Amino acid sequence: MRYGGYTGKFLTVDLTTGAIGELPLDESLAEKYVGGRGFIAKLLYSRLPRHIDPLGPENEIIFATGPATGTMIPTASRIAVGVKSPLTGTISASYMGGHFGPELKYAGWDGIIVTGVSAKPVYLVVDGSQAELRDAGHLWGKDTEDTQAILRRELGADFRTGAIGPAGENQVLYANFMHLQHAAGRGGPGAVFGAKRLKAVAVRGHGGVTVASPAAEYIPACKELYDIIMENPVRPAFRWAGTTGMLPVVNEAVGLPYMNHQDDKAPDVSAIHNEEIAKFVQRYESCNGCNVICGSVVEFERQGRAYRTERIEHESVWALGPNCGLVDLPAIMEAGLLCDRLGIDTMTAGGAISWAMEMTQRGELTKGDTDGLDFSFGNADVLREAVLKIGARDGFGDLLALGSRGAARALGRGEQYAMQVKGLELSAYAPRGFTGMGLSFATTGRGADHNKAFTVAAEFLGVLGDYDRYSLEGKPALVKRMQDSTAIIDSLIMCMFTVDLGISVELYARCASLPTGMDITAEDVYTIGERINTVERLFNIEEGFSRADDVLPSRFANEAAPSDPGAHTLDVTAVMDEYYTERGWDEAGVPRPELVERLGV
Amino acid sequence: MSYIAFHKEHCVYCELCSSVCSLSKLERVQPRGACITVDRDPADAFGELRCSVCDMTHDRACVAACPEQALVWDEKAGVVRFVAELCTMCASCLEACPNVHLDAVTERIMICDLCEGDPLCVKWCPEGALTWEGRS
Numbered sequence: 180m181r182y183g184g185y186t187g188k189f190l191t192v193d194l195t196t197g198a199i200g201e202l203p204l205d206e207s208l209a210e211k212y213v214g215g216r217g218f219i220a221k222l223l224y225s226r227l228p229r230h231i232d233p234l235g236p237e238n239e240i241i242f243a244t245g246p247a248t249g250t251m252i253p254t255a256s257r258i259a260v261g262v263k264s265p266l267t268g269t270i271s272a273s274y275m276g277g278h279f280g281p282e283l284k285y286a287g288w289d290g291i292i293v294t295g296v297s298a299k300p301v302y303l304v305v306d307g308s309q310a311e312l313r314d315a316g317h318l319w320g321k322d323t324e325d326t327q328a329i330l331r332r333e334l335g336a337d338f339r340t341g342a343i344g345p346a347g348e349n350q351v352l353y354a355n356f357m358h359l360q361h362a363a364g365r366g367g368p369g370a371v372f373g374a375k376r377l378k379a380v381a382v383r384g385h386g387g388v389t390v391a392s393p394a395a396e397y398i399p400a401c402k403e404l405y406d407i408i409m410e411n412p413v414r415p416a417f418r419w420a421g422t423t424g425m426l427p428v429v430n431e432a433v434g435l436p437y438m439n440h441q442d443d444k445a446p447d448v449s450a451i452h453n454e455e456i457a458k459f460v461q462r463y464e465s466c467n468g469c470n471v472i473c474g475s476v477v478e479f480e481r482q483g484r485a486y487r488t489e490r491i492e493h494e495s496v497w498a499l500g501p502n503c504g505l506v507d508l509p510a511i512m513e514a515g516l517l518c519d520r521l522g523i524d525t526m527t528a529g530g531a532i533s534w535a536m537e538m539t540q541r542g543e544l545t546k547g548d549t550d551g552l553d554f555s556f557g558n559a560d561v562l563r564e565a566v567l568k569i570g571a572r573d574g575f576g577d578l579l580a581l582g583s584r585g586a587a588r589a590l591g592r593g594e595q596y597a598m599q600v601k602g603l604e605l606s607a608y609a610p611r612g613f614t615g616m617g618l619s620f621a622t623t624g625r626g627a628d629h630n631k632a633f634t635v636a637a638e639f640l641g642v643l644g645d646y647d648r649y650s651l652e653g654k655p656a657l658v659k660r661m662q663d664s665t666a667i668i669d670s671l672i673m674c675m676f677t678v679d680l681g682i683s684v685e686l687y688a689r690c691a692s693l694p695t696g697m698d699i700t701a702e703d704v705y706t707i708g709e710r711i712n713t714v715e716r717l718f719n720i721e722e723g724f725s726r727a728d729d730v731l732p733s734r735f736a737n738e739a740a741p742s743d744p745g746a747h748t749l750d751v752t753a754v755m756d757e758y759y760t761e762r763g764w765d766e767a768g769v770p771r772p773e774l775v776e777r778l779g780v
Numbered sequence: 781m782s783y784i785a786f787h788k789e790h791c792v793y794c795e796l797c798s799s800v801c802s803l804s805k806l807e808r809v810q811p812r813g814a815c816i817t818v819d820r821d822p823a824d825a826f827g828e829l830r831c832s833v834c835d836m837t838h839d840r841a842c843v844a845a846c847p848e849q850a851l852v853w854d855e856k857a858g859v860v861r862f863v864a865e866l867c868t869m870c871a872s873c874l875e876a877c878p879n880v881h882l883d884a885v886t887e888r889i890m891i892c893d894l895c896e897g898d899p900l901c902v903k904w905c906p907e908g909a910l911t912w913e914g915r916s
Binding site for chain 2: 249250251278281285324327328331332335336337359384385386387388389390393394397398402405409462463464465466467468469470472474476487488
């Protein structure tokens with residue numbers, strides 16, 4: 180590998196035979212797809228047979244770092260975990276920060292490709308160039324926190340660990356993979372680990388990673404990037420409040436979904452205001468290579484139970500809070516913590532519970548259907564019980580373990596109240612209030628995901644432009660450009676928050692060029708992003724997805740939010756042709772041959 | 781005598797100190813092979829953070845332990861110097877002091893040299909958890 184930032188090889192692990200090997204990283208793969216999400220897109224598209232069962236032996240788990248991971252590029256601590264999603268059936272990559280990704284790099288690996296299925300529970304130990312599968316019989320059934328504590332005790336505290344919890348073992352379709360309190364969660368990779376009987380991964384590396392230029396040039400170049408973040412006026416808000424600082428602001432602007440998106444504003448969010456959350460903070464903690472420092476350790480109690488964990492984030496506090504019609508902070512934090520320990524994506528958990536609540540509100544579900552639990556909006560006490568039941572797939576929890584759309588289909592009713600796209604639940608930004616987010620939810624490959632084109636920055640925060648948040652005018656081009664530029668962030672892999680902290684597309688190009696020594700321009704960023712989005716689209720198209728799947732729940736076109744004085748509705752199908760044209764896709768949403776050829780897919 | 785001081789209440793475990801140290805000394809980012817390392821109380825996932833770097837102040841056990849004069853006290857600079865050519869990898873220094881580190885790739889013994897009077901780790905710490913004390 181002639182480029183810096185890469186180790187030049189993937190570790191391969193065949194769970195069926197137990198064979199461990201390596202796959203050299205092709206230079207053209209690095210040039211065309213960068214890393215992280217790009218690698219996962221290309222590898223899954225090329226390697227997976229079509230129409231496989233995501234929980235069957237043919238699915239693969241791909242851990243992928245990027246060339247910036249662990250190289251002192253700001254916030255590049257992240258690692259992507261890719262699978263064909265059991266929740267959506269789409270291609271899917273989820274990301275987690277912390278220290279796991281850099282450690283894998285220092286161990287000498289750009290990523291890990293896991294294939295097959297093990298006959299018994301195992302965990303993977305990667306100690307530098309040596310890797311082996313070990314019996315995980317004693318870990319099976321343990322939660323993510325206990326599992327990782329046992330691994331640190333057994334292997335040594337200098338191993339970085341990640342694990343699934345009981346939810347992954349039980350193949351809850353939105354189970355996650357947890358490294359400490361960092362989750363690769365959306366799309367349910369943990370269920371694939373569970374199906375493969377891979378309980379955990381532990382990594383230690385003493386090798387390190389080299390970059391393209393001498394330290395004497397590289398260090399000052401990185402320092403400039405850190406200084407841009409440090410001096411950005413938004414940075415102190417992240418440093419102090421984490422992501423939850425956005426919540427009251429978005430609510431005030433009638434942009435925070437409430438009660439399963441029936442309204443776009445909660446009556447009063449003062450109880451979950453970031454100032455309230457800050458009261459539980461003991462100290463601050465960051466990911467590797469980050470000076471944003473949005474994390475912190477909190478201690479709290481609920482009903483006599485004492486907890487210590489990391490501070491809850493914006494999406495989790497919303498999904499389990501206002502989305503369920505409640506603002507009981509300890510109950511929300513407890514449910515979030517239980518999701519982490521059991522290994523469940525908080526956002527889809529909140530979406531499944533809020534679906535059950537709306538079904539209850541409309542008389543479509545009664546206590547007879549829900550094991551006697553009261554799924555009324557606002558009932559904070561049901562959160563803990565619901566999460567425990569989902570993790571165990573016990574009774575009504577077995578239905579909710581399918582996600583909102585899966586639950587509705589299994590029940591035979593209520594799909595119109597499943598607030599999802601392609602099976603993935605919507606995030607904490609109201610589509611009717613931020614139409615770019617609506618279009619992004621409808622068109623993003625892995626389903627309704629706020630992090631693949633965070634147009635709120637351009638529609639509300641004034642960071643990337645000044646668009647009318649209610650109008651769809653100009654949004655197809657905006658969404659397309661942001662989806663493309665975001666693909667680079669997910670491939671380097673840097674943190675999404677840098678978008679809000681002064682890192683422009685030109686600077687992402689620099690972040691790609693510095694460690695690798697490639698000469699990547701802003702124009703290249705868009706082209707590479709376009710290539711990644713197109714490959715993800717081709718994967719989905721060949722899996723049978725079509726224009727009919729690029730739709731929002733019907734609620735947004737038919738009902739305005741009661742709190743919105745402008746009574747806005749949103750029908751993104753009105754601009755779908757324009758969006759497809761921007762993308763070079765035909766009217767059916769299929770990438771045109773000339774686009775595929777131009778991008779060299 | 782000047783040295784790097786660690787203030788654990790301010791440390792956020794970003795590993796920038798050990799990353800920049802290793803890159804500067806080894807031309808590789810490798811936090812474990814740096815002159816300064818940060819880790820956590822192993823018994824507790826949220827446990828206390830600990831820093832390991834030469835404090836320059838005590839008995840220079842590493843120098844005393846070295847049978848080959850591969851570690852020498854530079855009185856003028858106030859730091860211990862490593863002479864790679866004389867090192868036999870006996871690991872006596874590593875046993876003598878927990879603040880002596882090893883880069884596993886080059887087999888270099890890594891001891892803080894205060895970056896010749898401008899410690900990078902202090903400059904890079906985003907939270908003021910590292911300070912340069914006692915300099916004249």
